[in-house]
Amino acid sequence: MEVPLLFRCPISMELMKDPVTISTGVTYERKNIAKWLHTYKKNTCPATMQLLESFDLTPNHTLKRLMLSWQGQTAPSSSSLGRIDDNEVVLLLRTIESTPFKVRYLKKLRLLIEEEDETGDKFMKFGGIEVLGHIIFQVLMANSDFATFCACEEALGVLYHLPLLDAASTQLLLQPECIKSMAIMLQTGSAEARLHAVTILKRMVKMDCTRGQVISDPDMDIFKSLLELLSDEIFTRASSCALDVLVETLVASRKNRLKAIEGGAVCVLIELLPDANRSKCEKMLFLLKLLCECAEGRSAFADHGLAISVVVKKILCTSELGTKLGVKILWLVSSFLPTERVLEDMLMFGAVKKLLGLLHMHGRSSTKDKALKIIRLHGNSWRQYPCFPGELKDYLISMQDS
Numbered sequence: 001m002e003v004p005l006l007f008r009c010p011i012s013m014e015l016m017k018d019p020v021t022i023s024t025g026v027t028y029e030r031k032n033i034a035k036w037l038h039t040y041k042k043n044t045c046p047a048t049m050q051l052l053e054s055f056d057l058t059p060n061h062t063l064k065r066l067m068l069s070w071q072g073q074t075a076p077s078s079s080s081l082g083r084i085d086d087n088e089v090v091l092l093l094r095t096i097e098s099t100p101f102k103v104r105y106l107k108k109l110r111l112l113i114e115e116e117d118e119t120g121d122k123f124m125k126f127g128g129i130e131v132l133g134h135i136i137f138q139v140l141m142a143n144s145d146f147a148t149f150c151a152c153e154e155a156l157g158v159l160y161h162l163p164l165l166d167a168a169s170t171q172l173l174l175q176p177e178c179i180k181s182m183a184i185m186l187q188t189g190s191a192e193a194r195l196h197a198v199t200i201l202k203r204m205v206k207m208d209c210t211r212g213q214v215i216s217d218p219d220m221d222i223f224k225s226l227l228e229l230l231s232d233e234i235f236t237r238a239s240s241c242a243l244d245v246l247v248e249t250l251v252a253s254r255k256n257r258l259k260a261i262e263g264g265a266v267c268v269l270i271e272l273l274p275d276a277n278r279s280k281c282e283k284m285l286f287l288l289k290l291l292c293e294c295a296e297g298r299s300a301f302a303d304h305g306l307a308i309s310v311v312v313k314k315i316l317c318t319s320e321l322g323t324k325l326g327v328k329i330l331w332l333v334s335s336f337l338p339t340e341r342v343l344e345d346m347l348m349f350g351a352v353k354k355l356l357g358l359l360h361m362h363g364r365s366s367t368k369d370k371a372l373k374i375i376r377l378h379g380n381s382w383r384q385y386p387c388f389p390g391e392l393k394d395y396l397i398s399m400q401d402s
Contacts, residue, residue, distance in 0.1 A: 110158050194229060223263040
């Protein structure tokens with residue numbers, strides 16, 4: 001059974017167990033809002049971004065009773081809207097287009113689609129994507145108001161619950177105006193709207209017909225929006241989707257990589273890497289590798305005081321893929337931007353020791369070859385440092401002589 005939106009925490013989008021209300025009137029799961037306020041030191045409401053007058057958490061007993069009552073129901077819901085025929089779908093679409101009260105009818109449409117997949121197919125068949133696209137575009141208008149913003153959020157909610165989009169529908173949603181609207185939702189929308197927007201983007205970039213097209217306008221703020229969402233440590237579902245979108249779009253074109261670098265991607269990835277789990281770590285290292293293939297990316301990496309330290313710690317400590325990507329990043333930076341600071345950091349933060357350790361591993365691999373190239377390229381420089389271990393000096397000398 002679908003969990004009613006009222007019973008979901010706006011932060012995690014999961015069923016609440018201990019609902020509490022904050023000063024803005026919004027209710028959250030206690031542990032999630034406590035983490036937001038006290039662990040991450042935030043002073044705003046996650047859903048509305050309003051400044052909080054106080055940090056008091058008031059138990060919402062009424063909502064808790066409603067949730068317990070809902071959970072205790074075992075019979076099918078008596079409020080089921082049932083199936084609707086083609087004529088009713090067309091009428092609903094026309095109503096959504098013409099009425100000033102779009103939110104009400106979009107909510108109804110969303111409930112119908114959630115209950116019956118066939119309704120979503122009919123909706124798409126009769127041009128529903130075009131109707132939603134027009135609503136989403138309206139948020140860019142200079143005279144757009146709060147009702148328009150709410151309608152855009154609801155339209156994204158309908159799109160989120162639709163079956164897999166076809167190529168024609170996806171191309172419509174790829175229009176620059178629609179992508180700009182999604183960027184606005186990623187920045188200022190509710191937690192649910194941000195999840196819907198980034199999930200829709202993820203579905204689009206995974207389609208072969210869109211590869212490289214989703215982020216094509218150099219003036220868009222979409223990269224900054226994705227990076228901001230990626231940094232949201234409390235909203236993990238949306239953060240994971242943002243990471244997947246970044247992987248697909250940066251693979252697609254060099255222009256996207258340059259735009260991501262300009263938006264601060266290198267700095268964000270470096271700061272998130274230390275606490276990333278294995279899967280996220282591998283994806284973040286892959287993104288850093290892509291960015292360091294550009295001169296601008298290598299420069300941003302070299303300028304960050306903790307970049308080499310963070311990457312070195314992941315070598316031989318995460319996975320074989322993580323080690324491979326970490327060594328590739330060090331090879332790119334040390335080969336094409338071997339500044340004195342880069343070489344010093346590699347020595348001081350243990351990169352040289354780990355690279356030499358890789359050479360002792362059995363078998364041959366591209367990672368081992370990269371490590372050997374780095375050692376041969378900079379071994380003489382590292383030997384000159386007084387802090388360089390004596391036993392490693394002898395080993396480097398033997399390597400240089402061989």
